Amino acid sequence: MKIAILGYGTVGKRLDELLCSHPTGIEVKKILRRPGKAEGPRMTESLEEILKDPEITAVAEVLSGVEPAAEYIRRALSAGKHVVSANKAALASDLPGLISLAEASGVSLLFEASCGGGIPWLESIKKARLFDEISSLKGILNGTGNYILDAMERQGLDFSQVLERAQALGYAEADPSADIDGFDVYNKTLISCSLAYGGVVTKGFPVLGIRKVTKELLEGLRAEGKSLRLMMLSRREGDRYAMGVAPLILPADSIEANVQENYNCASFTGDVVGELKFYGQGAGGYPTADAMIGDLIQLREGTARPVELTRTLVYDESLLQGTGYFADGLRKEGTLSQLAAYAKEKDIFMAFSYREEAHA
Ligand SMILES: NC(=O)c1ccc[n+]([C@@H]2O[C@H](COP(=O)([O-])OP(=O)(O)OC[C@H]3O[C@@H](n4cnc5c(N)ncnc54)[C@H](OP(=O)(O)O)[C@@H]3O)[C@@H](O)[C@H]2O)c1
Secondary structure, three states: OEEEEEOOOHHHHHHHHHHHHOOOOOEEEEEEOOOOOOOOOOEEOOHHHHHOOOOEEEEEEOOOOOOOHHHHHHHHHHOOOEEEEOOHHHHHHOHHHHHHHHHHHOOOEEOHHHOOOOOOHHHHHHHHOOOOOEEEEEEEOOHHHHHHHHHHHHHOOOHHHHHHHHHHOOOOOOOOHHHHOOHHHHHHHHHHHHHHHOEOOOOOOOEOOOOOOOHHHHHHHHHOOEEEEEEEEEEEEOOEEEEEEEEEEEEOOOOHHHOOOOEEEEEEEEOOOEEEEEEEEOOOHHHHHHHHHHHHHHHHHOOOOOOOOOEOOEEOHHHOEEEEEEOOOOEEEEEHHHHHHHHHHHOOOEEEEEOOOOOO
């Protein structure tokens, strides 16, 4: 199978390296670079050249940001090429539209690497959905956020000190907003819940980050035997569902509270299989490229499972209820949506303690 890679950054380079050095039966025929950056016969500045090449049957999209990546995915699918993407921002911008376009074009759109890097997270959701109904998801899906909270808790450091260290280690980008304001987890939550519930989910759900978390708040939680992690949270009952991203208060002895450094840990609950938990490196060039190669091998073998978003779902914020712990000491009961709106209005940090038994 011959493919093209769109983008030659951290993941694109590792993907090319692994495919060139391992006997996968997958050959990288072309690599799309920005104008002025193409070097050697395999590199090109022209997407058109790739799309018109009948030997190239799939493209691996590893560009950064929503555009032009989403447009390139659309053009590749419309040209009858399978697409494998790691780009959660582009995918989350129009997941139902992209999935429909792939179906209409008779090709596959696979995106295992977009959530949880090398962890077989979406693949496990798809497998569970063959028989089970998934009723909840939760997880640490951002390594940078976890690194920061873990270091603040265990070493008693300030947010800004840890962020600087995370940037120096390459865990956090120069502009860390997508990670610390929760939008990276937002995209992963949208993608994960769409697959888990088999329907189109809303883009309007609460998102809280950790930019304003304080050492004092973490010390207060610790004194109560609690810990904090930036997490995705979602629950479904029948056709009703709710989801959100928030710093979650957890018992200090829970598995998630003990996820250290930049690791990820995500779980879902199936009605028959029960709760399943997945742990590992959720990012990085090699783990992410590894997940993309898994998708490419499925394409080569013709074993990719199609994704269907056919269930009609209704957003019901009352499914996620609990207590908001605000930075000024206030504690307030409510739905995550209500409490997040209050925190945004007051421009104040909030941590959420989820009451799992709360019913609508
Ligand atoms: N890194 C990870 O651990 C990880 C994990 C999971 C998912 N992802 C996702 O994978 C994607 C790639 O991540 P990355 O870390 O490899 O990012 P990156 O290092 O910033 O690489 C992105 C590449 O895309 C190129 N690019 C951007 N716009 C382009 C255009 N219009 N035409 C041609 N090339 C273009 C960039 O070129 P220039 O170098 O010229 O700017 C760069 O080479 C992202 O969507 C990211 O969210 C990354």
